[in-house]
Amino acid sequence: MAKSAVNAFLLVEREKILETRLRKSQEKYRSIVDNALVGVYKTNIQAIFYMLMRPLQRSLILMILK
Known part of the structure; x- marks a missing residue:
C-alpha cells in the first residue's frame, strides 16, 4: 500500500x-x-491562421479596421 x-x-x-x-x-x-525581425505565422492547408506573432496580429487588426 x-x-x-x-x-x-x-x-x-x-x-x-x-x-x-x-x-x-x-x-x-x-x-x-x-x-523576430520578420513576420512569423503558421496556417493550415485552408490558409487559416493558427499561430501569428503578436506584433503581426496588431498590424493586421489595424489594417482591417482602417
Whole structure:
C-alpha cells in the first residue's frame, strides 16, 4: 500500500516538473517568435491562421479596421 502511494506521489511530482518545463519552453518559443525581425505565422492547408506573432496580429487588426 505504501509503495503505491509513493509511486503516485512520484508520478504527480514528475508531471508537475514536465508541465513546468513545457510552460517555460512555450514561453521561450513565444518570446523568440514575438521578437523576430520578420513576420512569423503558421496556417493550415485552408490558409487559416493558427499561430501569428503578436506584433503581426496588431498590424493586421489595424489594417482591417482602417
